[in-house]
Amino acid sequence: MATYSDVICPFCGCLCDDIEITVENNKVVNTKNSCAISRSKFIKNDWGRIIFPTINGEPAPYEKAIEEAVKILSSARRPLVYGLSKTDNEAIREAIHLTELVGGVIDSTTTVCHGASIIAMQNTGVATTTLGEVKNRADLIVFWGSNPAEAHPRHFQRYSVTPKGKYTPNGRSGRYIVVVDVRETRSSKLADQFIRITPNSDFDVLQALRALVRGQKLSVGEVGGVQINILEELADRMKGAKVGCVFYGLGLNQSEGRHMNVDAMYSLVSELNHHTKFACNPMRGCFNVTGANMVTTWQTGYPFAVDFSRGYPRYNPGEYTAVDLLAREEVDAALIMGSDPASTFPLEAARHLSKIPVVTLERKETPTSMISKVVIPVATSGIETDGTAYRMDYVPLKLRKVVDPPQGVFSDAVVLRDIIERIKALEVDSI
């Protein structure tokens, strides 16, 4: 039996780094400090694993599977590489290299998640902060369209609501918590104030708040179902905070208005910095979706939806985003890693995926693996391999391996490198 402390949880964007793991016979038997989701990921790590590669559903040796993957990717005209967010930076680097080699398009789950936030950031910029600053200084926290109590269970405790920091000695009682959402949630029940807005009215409410922060009077009784005096009070509260932070979720950027909603939020928060200190952070879901954006950005200049078909990186969400490419039936092969688009994508996109040859790097059977021509099992990033991941606030952490992967199963990075080596040897004429 071995115990590991300060282990980083590879589940959500919080990357809690204080997990204690007990391992017996190469199996995680106990966890400490972890939330229910994290505990389940560690304990059930070995459940239902794919342990050998398959081609057309038939078991195949690793070498054969790699060969088949190479054939599919190198002969495709417009291959798509998709996923990335549940693996480490080391693998993401290889995935980008591979995409460049075959002249394909690479996209991450950002595309169906906080892609809209990135587009907004590219329009207006954003005032942001690492989570420790929030813990140490913030006395006003606004959760907008996010529900950390269920999606990021330890966020309240470690970063945003209850922790005592350098200038927040009273923890929870020194902070005022506001939740803005279209319905009551477990998070809203823990807040000091819950503001319910009409679905799809985020943009209106944010613009109204922005006007109020600027000291303008509004001649309407309510905006987005909220009495104007409540918004006035919130605007004053924001301006009067010592340090404030908004944590917003997909409730904001997936409702009508999408990146324009986030744009309005970022503009409001920037505006607030004329009065006090305010920041705004997206609640990222997958544990390394931030890393996927970061690596893609430093290697290509762009955070997601990058097309290499012309030999250099191009970026255009809507054109080179995975859902759109698939729905337009533009791609003729795909490599999927750390994601299950067959079950999460819209029907037209998923349908096209089932018509083209797909190579999937996966740990467990999923709808995507079931429609794949080639399935190559991989190690669990952050449990069975080391690697780097970025927390939702861009803080980089080194994941820690605690158990060995099943016999003959390698990390994403190793599998991708094997594919790359063989494709290089082919000297595909794609330059």
Place this chain on the structure above:
Amino acid sequence: MRSLIIKGGYVYDPLNGVNGEKTNIYVCDGKVVEEIEERDAKVIDASGMVVMPGGVDIHSHIAGSKINSGRMLRPEDHRKDVVKKTKVTRSGVGYSCPSTFVTGYRYAQMGYTSVFEPAMPPVSARHVHEEMADIPILDKAAYTLFGNNLFTLKYVKAGDIEMLKAFILWLLRTTKGYAVKIVNPGGVENWKWGKNVGGLDDLVYNYEVTPRQIITSLAKANEELGLPHTIHLHCNNLGVPGNYETTIETMETLKGIKPKPGRKTTVHVTHCQFNALDGDTWANVRSGASKIAKYVNGHEHVSIDIGQVIFTDTTTMTGDGPAQFRLWNLTGNKWVNKDVEMEAGAGIVPYTYKKENLANSIQWAIGLELALQIYDPWRVYLTTDHPNGGPFTFYPKVISWLMSRASRNETMLEINKSCMKRTTLVNDYREYTFNEIAIMTRAATAKAVDLKNKGHLAPGTDGDISVYDIDPLKWAPSKYRELEKAFMLAKYTIKGGDIVVKDGEILSTPQGSTYWINSAARNEDELVKDLEADFRDYYSINFRNYPVEETYLPRSYPIKLEAV
């Protein structure tokens, strides 16, 4: 055995007193050697060309969370400058926020072989190293941010120089950093409350220490430790008219610090152009460069780099959050602010320097005035504070302005007229020589960071060499366009004995080394106890997950300090 002879070029090797002499350089197994047999070696014909040690850039934002946020912020910047992959190179984008691969290629194409990233926030040091690992060819190092760090402030307040010294060594080792970087000391901490400091004697909230105390304590500790580089200082009041006074006051306050043995400087004031403004407002702003130059000429404890402004669209990014906030208010461009817990912060604002804009014209002149009026090229270095003053790819343009009055004249005639009155540039007829350029772009910078095997070509040094296709005997300042062309695309760049560039084209992409300080103080146990307690209470990550593992440095080059 890989051997090279660079034959018959005009060699500029100022550290060894070689000033344009026609001589051969021999390289064997990656090092410069006395001599080798010609039949054993590959011969490069450099006759009629300039040969220099590989360029060493002392200050350029090439890696880490700041430049990467800049990249993410600006797709419009990338679209005008795309780079295709080749058989040996990766694809990418260029202009003001180049991708990592392109950063390596373009520096090498200009004959540069070592570049220093000047602002590494400790908690995201891992990110800096991940990006540096993806910058090919170049040798690199990063300066760790100290000036607003919780522990710096704590030990400065306590007046505990021994703990401060122990902390400096611990943090450099932990982050794999090379030097002590200070950005707007005290101001960045106050910015966490939405405030700033306005001068050397303002107070930092909750600590009751002043910027003056922070700077002098860090400089003293730095020199007592004998670190290879002096403190690397981004002064208070950056970008504020009248700030030249703060800059001179800062230099003056460091006059009394005793430099480490073998060195005369105690401070490097970086991108000095941004801190050399005279006047009270942007309306009556004028150049304070002459006053700073006069001070530097009279005081040998100061070195600077110029932070030259280029008339182009670029992306400003500094660890100075409040300065970037000011710039956002001035421009209304998009603005990114990033606060980093307990340590640092950063801001990013895209910016276009325009010739018709008076302030920009003055800024352009200030950089050149500093370079022309400081007479010791060993203490004034060429930078654009990439990408703040402009992209590093404009260095050849800066060299042409420095070497040719005619080149300056051409630009002077295009810029805002009031610049003539408000700067002294029109009076200056000095023209840099090739030797002086070799000093300010490699010999002096290598010496300033004390990399003994860089910046010169004595036997035993690293085989980092650049060959530029320009004949110094036939060249005249009127031919500045040829000069720009030659420095833009080196005829040859040799890195560690490998030909990495030929005729401006990348031939190979070896992995460069990363230099870092690997030393510990005797009182480190006591320090770590203190750090652990504060980590538990105030950081959002655990102490054990903080240090950057050496595996992040594909070619790690640790340096042990002699004095410790």
